[in-house]
Amino acid sequence: MKQVILTGDRPTGRLHVGHYVGSLKRRVDLQNSGKYDEIYIMVADAQALTDNAEHPEKVRQNIMQVALDYLACGIDPEKSTIFIQSMVPELTELTFYYMNLVTVARVQRNPTVKSEIQMRNFEASIPVGFFTYPISQAADITAFKADTVPVGEDQLPMIEQTREIVRKFNHIYGEDVLIEPKALLPDNQVCMRLPGIDGKAKMSKSLGNCIYLSDTAEDVQKKIMSMYTDPTHLKVTDPGHIEGNTVFTYLDAFCKPEHFEKYWNDYASLDEVKEHYQRGGLGDVKVKRFLNSIVNEELEPIRAKRKELEQDMGCLLYTSPSPRDQRGSR
Ligand code: ATP
């Protein structure tokens, strides 16, 4: 069986470090592993419209921003196919047919849909399109016969919903027509759902609590310095808590042993820093400075590559003939 990846992002804003540690970095590794026959990376503009119907310009503008972020992080168009969801109208057709295989009650039970409805204050007025987006996601994945979907934790219920649709479809219309996909989560637990700089459960474009991959070094520094830490750690001498402390969550996501020698040789490991912080006597500012050096080190090459690409936006506009063009006009 062919090894096929499908994954993607909604063009509701530029990509952030949550995307990077949760999915993007992994995609680049998988792409370069040479183990996959086909890799599809989708800019999910149609899905983005399900909660941004009144702001089509926002979605349109961010298509290019997301594409820039992909290329800047190392997605290589020679190895991976980047495409725009709305340019493959068959995905919408397939969604329409899949709608017959899912009950309203089942979508209502989907925990991600539930929490996203709450987050967007949609309780009283959910757009039907938004409500059904897990079904369209199933169409995206299965249309490409993807067996692997690298995602963050919030997408697990979507993959489960897709698997159910596949089973039902195959049962009714013929065994083995569709492939049951599996989610590929980050190995590092904290990367599955990176919190926002405000300490909220998830960094998300819609919550405005992000460090963007394209932020300048100064922006990143400002954001890290304002990061939510431990509200009970008022004086340097106070014992601090690391659970729920965003700075330490980010260190768990980004810190490597070599960073100590390079940026903070008072300590030999992250465990030593944590232990000192918990004991008392280590101030937030020092820890934040260390985090800032690490995050900026990781983002600097991405930023530089993005700048280079921005100088030549024309190179992004190269497209192979769309499936629509290849078939002639419809
Ligand atoms: P929106 O607020 O518009 O939904 P988002 O920030 O949640 O945007 P998506 O485009 O919905 O981003 O998500 C794209 C991919 O990135 C998904 O696989 C998702 O699991 C992953 N992802 C998004 N945010 C995070 C995060 N904070 N931590 C880990 N993975 C994340």
Ligand code: MG
């Ligand atoms: Mg999202």
